[in-house]
Amino acid sequence: MTFAATILTLYPDMFPGPLGTSLAGRALGEGKWSLDTVNIRDFAIDKHRTVDDTPAGGGAGMVLRVDVVASALDSVADGRPILAMTPRGKPLTQERVRELAAGPGAIVLCGRFEGFDERLFDARPVEQVSIGDYVLSGGEIGALVLLDACIRLLPGVMGAPSSGDEESFESGLLEYPHYTRPVEWEGRTIPEVLRSGDHAKIAAWRKSMAETDTRLRRPDLWERHEGARVQPPSGARRRKKDD
Ligand code: SAH
Numbered sequence: 728m729t730f731a732a733t734i735l736t737l738y739p740d741m742f743p744g745p746l747g748t749s750l751a752g753r754a755l756g757e758g759k760w761s762l763d764t765v766n767i768r769d770f771a772i773d774k775h776r777t778v779d780d781t782p783a784g785g786g787a788g789m790v791l792r793v794d795v796v797a798s799a800l801d802s803v804a805d806g807r808p809i810l811a812m813t814p815r816g817k818p819l820t821q822e823r824v825r826e827l828a829a830g831p832g833a834i835v836l837c838g839r840f841e842g843f844d845e846r847l848f849d850a851r852p853v854e855q856v857s858i859g860d861y862v863l864s865g866g867e868i869g870a871l872v873l874l875d876a877c878i879r880l881l882p883g884v885m886g887a888p889s890s891g892d893e894e895s896f897e898s899g900l901l902e903y904p905h906y907t908r909p910v911e912w913e914g915r916t917i918p919e920v921l922r923s924g925d926h927a928k929i930a931a932w933r934k935s936m937a938e939t940d941t942r943l944r945r946p947d948l949w950e951r952h953e954g955a956r957v958q959p960p961s962g963a964r965r966r967k968k969d970d
Contacts, residue, residue: 730760730881731832733803734870735796737778737839739764741867746874754884760832762874763803767791770798779840793844796836800851803834809853810873811836811843812866816855819873821896823856827873828880835873837866893933899952900941903933 734742742764743755754760768776772795779789800809810833817823827833836843836853847853858869879885895902906917920932942949 728831729758730828730877731807732760732874733763733765733832733834734837735765735767735799735803735835736837736867736870737767738865738867739766744871746871746878750884751875751878754878754881759881759884760878765799765803767796767799770795770802782841788841790841791838791843793847796843796847797851800834800836807832807834809834809836809851810856811847811853812838812858812869813842813855814857814860814862816857818857818859819876824873824876825880828877833873833877835870837870839865899948899955900937901945901948903936904940
């Protein structure tokens with residue numbers, strides 16, 4: 728099964744962009760995934776091909792017209808998951824990326840201006856996705872991020888299939904730090920244990936580094952990881968204040 732990506736955008740020229748090179752580009756050439764773009768402007772209904780209008784209630788910027796965006800979406804909807812790029816969405820996770828990569832593909836809506844008319848999300852089964860707590864000028868780069876994360880997981884795309892297993896987030900932790908030759912650089916050496924050839928010791932060191940770095944750098948991930956590991960016995964959970 729080929730992972731089929733369809734991107735709805737006002738800037739189709741931005742695709743495949745960086746996904747046309749390296750691993751993703753080769754995989755695209757080999758037919759391991761496919762890419763279609765739909766220009767939202769082709770679904771405008773007036774002679775000026777207008778796709779946006781002023782925000783109801785006033786304020787700065789413009790909002791994408793829901794009728795135009797919905798027509799564009801309806802022209803390609805076929806049961807694949809539909810994702811809209813928006814900073815108001817659920818933060819994208821490796822878990823969701825894995826699910827998407829295992830499916831038939833994705834239809835991705837790229838916002839511009841102030842974003843989408845909220846009624847789109849009531850009227851169509853659209854999952855709102857954010858790629859992080861910062862604001863981009865458009866959804867296209869977010870769509871590229873989402874696709875890149877999916878494509879590298881497709882069968883036969885990454886060199887060594889096992890190289891994804893220990894990756895950051897796969898176990899709920901950040902990955903351990905890496906080193907390679909030269910053994911000594913600017914007076915700094917590679918940790919002794921990694922040169923010991925003792926695989927058990929190396930594995931233990933890596934586990935401990937992954938745990939320490941996650942705890943220090945990403946207390947949010949660490950808390951979730953610990954919470955998942957130490958499940959309270961059922962019924963023994965602390966009652967919430969308003970239970
Ligand atoms: N007014 C909006 C931001 C609009 S930015 C707000 O404050 O919530 C314009 C477009 O860029 C958005 O419609 C969305 O498609 C995209 N975009 C911006 N930041 C994003 C993010 N963090 N994740 C995903 N898409 C984003």
